[in-house]
Amino acid sequence: MLDGLFTGLTTAIMPFNLLMVVVGCFAGTFIGMLPGLGPISAVALMIPITYGLDPSSGIILMAGVYYGAVFGGSTSSILINAPGCASTVVTAFDGYPLAQQNKAGKALALAAYSSFTGGTIGAIILLFAAPFLASVSLSFQSGDYFALMLLGLTAVAAFSGKGQTLKAMIMTVFGLMIATVGTDLMSGTTRFTFGNVNLIDGVSFLLLAMATFALAEVLMSVMKGAHREQDQAMDTEALGSMKLSRDEVKEVAPTVARSSVFGFLVGVLPGAGATIASFLAYGLERNLASAKQKLQFGKGALRGLAAPESANNAASTGSFVPLLTLGIPGSGTTAIMLGALIAYGIQPGPRLFMDNPDVFWSVIISMYFGNLVLLILNLPLIPYISRLLAIPRPILIPLILFFSITGVYLVSFNTFDIHMMVAITVIALGLKLLDFPMAPMLLGFILGGILENNLSRALTLSDGSFSFLWERPLTLSICLITLALLFLPALRSLLDMKARNQEVPGANVGEG
Amino acid sequence: MMLSKDQIGSLVFLCLSLSYGYYAGKIPLLPGDEFEPFHAQTLPYALAGLGVLFSFLLLASSSMAGSRSEAKSSNASLDFSLVAKLLALIVLFAIALQWIGFLLATTMFLIGGYWLLGERRPKVLILASLPFAAGIWGVLTQLLNIYLAPGQLLIMVTGG
Structure with a gap:
């Protein structure tokens, strides 16, 4: 491990890679500050730039953008009560009231310190957890991988929120369907190209990510009238002091430590991500607070700001665990990074640790640098x-x-791609208007090829029998977890419906 | 009867899954593939089945829940025409790239975009587009050595 750590450190401290962290954090902070554009859009916008870089530098840039965007989202939550992304919605609960009390500087500083601590604790846990998980997953066979992909796709749907599970499932299937367009690599036959030569190579990942997350997000904000709004540039004097007193540090320290570990663990779960982590950490902190402190939540409680900030950064780090060790992204943003890694010809998963230690370790080390850059450079520069x-x-x-x-x-230098981008954007806008989530589609699309390869290999080895799903205890366990994730939301909504019907007897009689 | 968003979505995906399944059957197979446990049609068929199943489940659950969030009411205040114009501008940009080249197409796209979003000052329209487009063109062609075709129309006019 020390060898790998040293390799990662030497790669990460190369002047160019350090520059990438700094540039990424700045660009991410700026994009993240724009309401409506979150980390996914920010990272998607960076993909074309990273294509010209070597894999380590490209992923380091993306990781920097990711952190920067989460931090930028917090900044706009605190300053103008307009969260840049879903994971910083909770930050506004107590951050904006603090800004209204002329404590914006303090709130920003606390958010930055909490994010830094959350990210650092997350990076340290990742440092030890990732190689361990990677070495365990080296014993995985194609059947296990297939089961794992199913688990990843199901988890994304299961954690997508109340009432959204079925829609997320549909979007995952839609993503898998798009992944089948083009030449089938196993037989060489073309599928769903309808005679169009531009589709022989399939739909490009970059095109799909840009159309659904960059173009569609921007156009959605235009549709809602965002072009008529104008943000106020913050005045340095208006921010107030950025210093925290000793008592305030004492008050938030246990909160930050708790929320960081908690956020990391939630982030590791495929699909859970930073948003759920920040909401859960806020709820947890509120429950742990005394009755008097509870009243302060929502009115500018420091603990209410520190908890979601440390949790969402730690969760962002945690979401790299399934990506780096199993090749399954833990969030929409890491799904885009997975696509970028695959485009580089690098297969994330247990072999990444052995085959590309420079990428594996430099990403982990640069995460720490990213947090440092946000604290040292971005915080003082926020007004600018x-x-x-x-x-x-x-x-x-x-x-x-x-x-x-x-x-x-x-x-591609092919204008057909622009036309196709427009078509996909129109579809994405329609789906967004119908409240269908986009991240599961992208995840399905990215994992589609790998899933098909592993299923084909596993079925061929077991002579067409699906027994590979229950023959090995490991595969069986993964399948059982998948089934539980699949049926729990259904069971929950059935119980909800039953409870509602009991509350209002005969409530649905007239509906039929 | 007004359909809810979920019902519209589920019906769209039901149609999509059915037509996907239909075209899955048209995927050419290699001789003997039909005896293999896995071939080019296997996953598409499974996906079509799953698509139909999930669409039905969504349709059933949304009908049972009796959600009355009609698509029309919540989307009434959205500016669809502006987005349609911007999308048309992107399509025009793609066509212009082929005919008049990167520099001119970019300048026109940016001016068009600024105009559509409400910017009317000629000075701003020109200053925020031409120098920017020239700068990007310079970086791409001179700094990064990327060849950008000058456009078919310009080639025809200047005689190649």
């Missing part, structure tokens, strides 16, 4: 970065659209 938000939206939005389109065009 937020001035970028003063660029009028009618100017900013076409520029983001331009970068999204040319990002795809400059990889």
